[in-house]
Amino acid sequence: MAQPPPAEPGMPEDEVDTPALLIDLDALEHNLAAMQAALAPTGARLRAHAKTHKSPVIARLQAAHGAIGQCVQKVAEAEILAWGGVDDILVSNEVVAPRKLARLAALCRIARVAVCADDPSALPALEAAAEGAGTWLSVLVEVDVGAGRCGMPPGPPAVELAARIAASRHLRFGGLQAYHGSAQHQRRPEERAATLAAATEDTRRTLEQLRQRGLDCPIVGGAGTGTFPLEVATGLWTEIQAGSYVFMDADYARNESPPPFRQSLFVLSQVMSAPRGSGRAVLDAGHKAVPTDSGLPLVWNRPGLRYAGASDEHGLLLAEDAALPALGEKLRLVPGHCDPTVDRFDWYVAVRGGRVEALWPVAARGAMT
């Protein structure tokens, strides 16, 4: 059961019911244009990551700013995007369950669909799903370029898997998936550069061996908001999979030399308790509203106020050289991590100049299968 929207178009921001997921439209539009400007002079294209926004509406705005398609992590996200009009979708992740693969193959009727693989033993299920749907699937080989999560080792093992895909009747070799997630959040630019240098070498070597094997590699996908200028500069990556750039978050703000995007995503929260003389106030947004996997949220534009602790439904607010807000006052919080925060809400409340301009569903909220 979806929750009803917490606002109506035209309403002042301060009347929005809390907790609510706000988008600052001016900042969002800045970010869309800034990414377009950053990639325009390069050969790299944007395949934006919908694991961040979970919304065909935002996918459409990204397409209007040059994105050639979307990435997702889950088949259920691919379904929501395809049903919402997105026609080029990469599942930048492995899918092994036959029921999931049948759903993915069914999407080929309405969208161009690709998926990743990192294990030869996964190929029969991919083939069976494509054959069962009377279609073919584009399969990218995920290469572990240092993140130590999924992926084939670079070089011969990845090339061997690509060859098996290319030789299959119902699969096509779509390219390489070469993503280093944790590099996005390494704090110092030198660390990020060193990590990416190693990932680049792995990718270059694998590409060279694919060429030697006579295998065409249409896509090299990867990169995120924290590192994409590095991948772009190599000339190897053809598709940039940044997601967070549309919203940003407190964790990206902690990077030295953070990416050139503005904070556009907030959780609006209300002071629901302000015990006299206690030196604290309590907000109605705890970690059910603002997940804390990447740290606590920040308080926006209120110097001296600190979100100091989260329980399920409460946030503890402390003041240092500042007055505590009064009971009923509303504050914007900057989420520690934009992706899981978006996934907590059914609605985006899009605001501009202090007024609600639009309501957009977080259509793929909870789409985990």
Next chain:
Amino acid sequence: MAQPPPAEPGMPEDEVDTPALLIDLDALEHNLAAMQAALAPTGARLRAHAKTHKSPVIARLQAAHGAIGQCVQKVAEAEILAWGGVDDILVSNEVVAPRKLARLAALCRIARVAVCADDPSALPALEAAAEGAGTWLSVLVEVDVGAGRCGMPPGPPAVELAARIAASRHLRFGGLQAYHGSAQHQRRPEERAATLAAATEDTRRTLEQLRQRGLDCPIVGGAGTGTFPLEVATGLWTEIQAGSYVFMDADYARNESPPPFRQSLFVLSQVMSAPRGSGRAVLDAGHKAVPTDSGLPLVWNRPGLRYAGASDEHGLLLAEDAALPALGEKLRLVPGHCDPTVDRFDWYVAVRGGRVEALWPVAARGAMT
């Protein structure tokens, strides 16, 4: 938009699509009966906390095992329960927004409803909502018995607020809310006993002063799964607000002398990547499926396997003196914290003896306003 159910009744557990939220019905029923048996010889009644389960179905099972009503933290949760047939609901939390209070007062037509207050300046909005709906609201005074979150100081400030409520035209003084949340998770029984001894003294003193003031106190509410025998033993608390006892989680299991309930809640997850020779496997449940605010999940009944790290959609699985599971294998995870985990899913998959027996909606999933 709600997600479709990941299973059908009669299906073997191993065919359930992942990640999925499982209830082991035998364990759930054990827990329901164990709580009923624990409270039966005492004067305390169970007002189970629906912040844990978010389900009118489970509320009904609790009522069949003696619960006299439900607690919630949010008006939106109260709505889902009332619409689902629960007729006695306490919002064990402060509500200050007029729109929320109007919704709460509207529920008085179909349920007995109460709410907490901890600030005299909050009373006019409560009165206005009750008057506007042509009804009255029962208001409990929340007392800060040491948790340092919401609540009036014990003694005179709490009594003064109770007197103002009792003197109001549209409000009734419903009793005291005296809950110490963090005590539930203190590891050692002696720590929990010491914390509760102080909370008990605060509550006893406040009750005595209410009596001196001539104010009847129909309810003393509080206690949770980790401490309820202590509150019950005092004879002061009339309503026990335990929630987690129906499910349990990895964090409660870390208490010394953990409560006498069985683990009944799991997240079913599948191995989606098992890079050869890497010494790891990757599960399809990361912190979007199993929140990590109270620690990482445990792997159920698979000694030697450890869930060692969560990213958004991936869980890292390591093996110590055990074989790693194969690609496609499904494992049950014990969530670190049951409450936020339940809130990630649209459906409970209720299983018994390896088969799906029922699907129940997590009806108040995302009910945060």
